[in-house]
Amino acid sequence: MRAVTIADFGTTPAVTDVAKPAAGPGEILVKVGATSLNGFDGAVVYGVFKDMMEHKFPITLGKDFAGTVEAVGEGVNRAVGDRVFGVVMKPVVQDGAFAEYVVVGEGYGIAALPESVTDAQAGALGLAGSAAAGVIDAIAPQRGEVVLIAGATGGVGAYAVQLAAAAGATVIATARPGKEAEFVTGLGAAHVVDHTGDIDAQVRALAPAGVSAAVHLAGDPGVLAGLLVGGGRLASTLGFGPEQAEGRDIQVTSVMANPDAATLDRLAAAVAAGTLQVPIGESFGLDSVAAAFGAFGAGTVGKIAITVG
CATH class of the missing domain: 3.90.180.10 (Medium-chain alcohol dehydrogenases, catalytic domain)
Structure with a gap:
């Protein structure tokens, strides 16, 4: 073959x-x-x-x-x-x-x-969807919360934007102006920040008090952690875990994709229903x-x- x-x-x-x-x-x-x-x-x-x-x-x-x-x-x-x-x-x-x-x-x-x-x-x-489901489950966004997703234009990020928006969160996604920004807003992101610029300043302009949760799929996790409100949640697929956030008043989860049958069934059902692109x-x-x-x-x-x- x-x-x-x-x-x-x-x-x-x-x-x-x-x-x-x-x-x-x-x-x-x-x-x-x-x-x-x-x-x-x-x-x-x-x-x-x-x-x-x-x-x-x-x-x-x-x-x-x-x-x-x-x-x-x-x-x-x-x-x-x-x-x-x-x-x-x-x-x-x-x-x-x-x-x-x-x-x-x-x-x-x-x-x-x-x-x-x-x-x-x-x-x-399968793989990207499972990873996205894992990070969104880890931060458990609530309706009305502001969630920052770094690395939003990749496969995992594109699913994560949709899942967070479907949970009722206001999503801030990282993307370059133009085609990338249009892509993430088309998936449900409410705001876009340019990851080639000063992310901290751009996010603070949108959420002066900070964000409730963040997803680390790209970039500097320390910047994301610094943007969280007290008790905020961060999930990373790139090895940033609780030990790296010691001393901060935040909850950090290191996530690996888990494509078990329940997760795959959930993703496929959402695609079939038209609620997940x-x-x-x-x-x-x-x-x-x-x-x-x-x-x-x-x-x-x-x-x-x-x-x-």
Whole structure:
């Protein structure tokens, strides 16, 4: 089968022929219809996690998947032909979703795909959507509170803006003027601050007393923490945790994406209901994944989708 692989850290991702996998006990073989690019994929290419996770080359890249069950192993309840989506969650980095087929476990990182949600939408939903749900759950925004989201133009940020706005919060999003600002306001941000300028001054002009909560997906977490009111909440996907905020009267949570079935079901139901947009900025075919990495590095807003089937 065709798959996007790397032969070593730092090598250029390329389409190669690899053996089609088979589903073992408790596993599902998915015929991939769509996937998407995440920061994790770039981190794998450059070896960011080489001392934290085991890697086996050649590595097939890709975390998100959406498609159809092709075959099931012993003890699996799903049926051939079922539409599913989710995130490849394996202890070894080797077999990803930038391929015509991927094997995943039934117990974690997979959910049923509602009929009205397309593969392209679901393929860009799992990892970024789960991370966004995690940070918004952590700060638990209340109606009328002001929430600052730093890194709002990326995939996680685009979902976080929508989830915070849906909770009734007044969202301040970081974005450059022009296309980026239009993007985040279209998702529900009430105000935009330019992250290339003085964020503190811009936010204070909108919320002189500070913000109730902040989401750290990019930039300096210390600046965000300094903008919180007493007892304010901050959630970070970039390793900023309670120990870094010691001595401050704030609550800090370090968040990792948790694509369990309940979270994936919640996200898919929101997309099906039309209350959550899947923010696809650009789309590429499997043969153009190298170009997709280039677009990611150039700062495409939203998600970069990859069509497989």
